[in-house]
Amino acid sequence: xxxxxxxxxxxxxxxxxxxxxxxxxxxxxxxxxxxxxxxxxxxxxxxxxxxxxxxxxxxxxxxxxxxxxxxxxxxxxxxxxxxxxxxxxxxxxxxxxxxxxxxxxxxxxxxxxxxxxxxxxxxxxxxxxxxxxxxxxxxxxxxxxxxxxxxxxxxxxxxxxxxxxxxxxxxxxxxxxxxxxxxxxxxxxxxxxxxxxxxxxxxxxxxxxx
Numbered sequence: 001x002x003x004x005x006x007x008x009x010x011x012x013x014x015x016x017x018x019x020x021x022x023x024x025x026x027x028x029x030x031x032x033x034x035x036x037x038x039x040x041x042x043x044x045x046x047x048x049x050x051x052x053x054x055x056x057x058x059x060x061x062x063x064x065x066x067x068x069x070x071x072x073x074x075x076x077x078x079x080x081x082x083x084x085x086x087x088x089x090x091x092x093x094x095x096x097x098x099x100x101x102x103x104x105x106x107x108x109x110x111x112x113x114x115x116x117x118x119x120x121x122x123x124x125x126x127x128x129x130x131x132x133x134x135x136x137x138x139x140x141x142x143x144x145x146x147x148x149x150x151x152x153x154x155x156x157x158x159x160x161x162x163x164x165x166x167x168x169x170x171x172x173x174x175x176x177x178x179x180x181x182x183x184x185x186x187x188x189x190x191x192x193x194x195x196x197x198x199x200x201x202x203x204x205x206x207x208x209x210x
Contacts, residue, residue, distance in 0.1 A: 026112060027093040028105070028185060035088075036192030037177040040147045043202055047073060047144040050202070051137045054146070057201035073137035079194065082108040083129035083154060089188040105186055111161070122161040129154055135198050146202065148195045150176040154188055 043050050051070055058065055058077060067076040079086065089105035094112070103110055110125045133150040151173065158168040172180035172188065179189035 025095040027095065028090060029093060030090040030187045031088045031179070031189055032090075033088075035174075035177055035179045035189030036195065038147070038149060039176075039192070039195050039199060040145060041199055041202055042140070043144045043146060045144060045203065046142055047137050047139045050144040050146060051075075054135060054137065054198055054201045058197060061197065063197060073139070075135050077131075077133040077135065077194070077197070079129065079131040079133075081129065083127055083188075084108065086131060086191055086194040087129055087152060087154065087188050088191050089127075089186055106188065123167070124159055124161055126157045127154060131194055133194055133198075146198065148176070148198050150190060150194050152188075152190060154180070154182075156182060156186075 045053075048070070051073060055065065055068065055075065064078045065075055066078050067074070069075065083089070084104055084106045087106045092103045092105045092110065094101045094103065106127065108127055110127075112123050112125070130153045131150060133148055136147040136149075138145045138147070152175070153171060153173045155171045156169070160167065170182055172182055174180040174189065176190055176195065179187055181187045
């Protein structure tokens with residue numbers, strides 16, 4: 001009798017849940033370090049030469065420049081696209097039975113199996129970065145001081161697979177040295193690689209304040 005009852009109970013339980021596909025569990029690890037801070041450098045070269053070297057270097061690297069004002073020693077670098085090179089958002093951890101996967105949370109595209117209205121669906125998550133970095137070249141006698149300041153805007157959208165209308169869309173923004181957190185709890189901050197584009201154009205003997 002006990003055996004029959006156990007088999008019956010198991011059958012009922014499977015009818016209620018065994019047929020439903022399992023969905024992976026998600027966890028999140030925030031960035032482990034501090035956000036990249038403001039940077040400046042003292043360069044023992046004339047300002048006009050430093051300005052030209054920075055502009056040439058950025059153009060050779062294929063970066064988009066705007067608002068070039070050589071007289072004021074100021075230019076703006078614009079970037080739109082994949083956040084991962086320039087932003088750290090920590091890690092998304094996926095547990096699926098015995099399998100564990102780790103995905104950078106700053107990836108431009110990611111997909112997850114979740115349950116909605118009692119059924120498993122695939123949710124597509126897109127993340128886009130629109131960044132604007134101001135570069136200032138100031139005269140200091142016959143030498144120059146280079147300063148950078150970046151502004152980062154991240155837009156996240158989540159939608160079911162093959163559906164254009166998003167379920168959720170949110171934008172956060174932060175500057176160099178800061179971080180911001182989405183309502184989901186994902187925290188993002190600059191890596192400093194955007195600012196490094198400028199300082200890589202300077203002579204090795206430059207004195208950089210990192």
